Amino acid sequence: MNFIKALNSAWHENNSLLCVGLDPDPARFPAHLQNRPDAIFEFCRAIVDATADLVCSFKPQIAYFAARRAEEQLEALIDHIHVRHPKTPVILDAKRGDIGSTAEQYAIEAFERFRADAVTINPYLGRDSVDPYLAYCDKGIILLCRTSNPGGSDLQFLDVGGEKLYERVARLVSKEWNTNGQCALVVGATFPGEIARVRTLTGDMPLLVPGIGAQGGDIEATVRAGCTASGGLIINSSRAILYAGKGEDYANAARSVAVATRDAINLHR
Numbered sequence: 001m002n003f004i005k006a007l008n009s010a011w012h013e014n015n016s017l018l019c020v021g022l023d024p025d026p027a028r029f030p031a032h033l034q035n036r037p038d039a040i041f042e043f044c045r046a047i048v049d050a051t052a053d054l055v056c057s058f059k060p061q062i063a064y065f066a067a068r069r070a071e072e073q074l075e076a077l078i079d080h081i082h083v084r085h086p087k088t089p090v091i092l093d094a095k096r097g098d099i100g101s102t103a104e105q106y107a108i109e110a111f112e113r114f115r116a117d118a119v120t121i122n123p124y125l126g127r128d129s130v131d132p133y134l135a136y137c138d139k140g141i142i143l144l145c146r147t148s149n150p151g152g153s154d155l156q157f158l159d160v161g162g163e164k165l166y167e168r169v170a171r172l173v174s175k176e177w178n179t180n181g182q183c184a185l186v187v188g189a190t191f192p193g194e195i196a197r198v199r200t201l202t203g204d205m206p207l208l209v210p211g212i213g214a215q216g217g218d219i220e221a222t223v224r225a226g227c228t229a230s231g232g233l234i235i236n237s238s239r240a241i242l243y244a245g246k247g248e249d250y251a252n253a254a255r256s257v258a259v260a261t262r263d264a265i266n267l268h269r
């Protein structure tokens, strides 16, 4: 699957910019799943099946699986999405960043072991640290630019020769690193002014925008700042959707919040 093409199709066919983030925290699972050995897989599988027609992508966060020794459940989950929802791209949120030889291994992990369609990457080790991912031409490479957390400003707002560091990242990625047209950038919904700035710098490059829902980002301001004619935004919400319900019908509760979130986004497109 070519990530950028699949993303464009999903934006169009599902009429949705919403990405459901899969951040499974067993402490928040409904009681009936608590003692199952496959609880992490099963929790996410039900959410995926209940929301697949409402989203442009799914984004599993690898730490939630690795912390519980549940990488095999992550593999099974991504396989499940590919088989049951083959048009929905999977973004592995790993935020890797290391020297080239190690990055080669991380790229194998993301694209060959987990079979993700895209991966999140930290750009601060520079171009040669990103090359091993870019070598997978059909895959999406999503680089951190202006993250959603308050401390993101500590470094990303530093002045580097007349521009801010996040602006340099946006320019570098869009003008120099994106030779195969496979790159995207992370810009938090908590900073719509920076979404607008990054949109100006990058043309119609897709932006992964986490920070609505649990982090309180403004949906209207986000959409107005970054939306393009074809879509342009992958707007992630994790906890607000995953934990909308506490009982056995949690997947239905998740679906209701996903519908409302998709519609709130579409209202401002």
Ligand SMILES: O=C(O)c1cc(=O)[nH]c(=O)n1[C@@H]1O[C@H](COP(=O)(O)O)[C@@H](O)[C@H]1O
Binding pocket: 021, 023, 061, 093, 095, 120, 146, 147, 148, 149, 186, 187, 188, 210, 211, 212, 213, 214, 215, 236, 237, 238, 239, 240
């Ligand atoms: O790369 C990301 O996905 C990411 C970047 C960022 O700047 N901020 C951010 O929250 N994220 C991720 O997006 C998800 C947000 O989750 P919620 O706040 O529960 O919607 C988490 O998986 C974060 O790791």
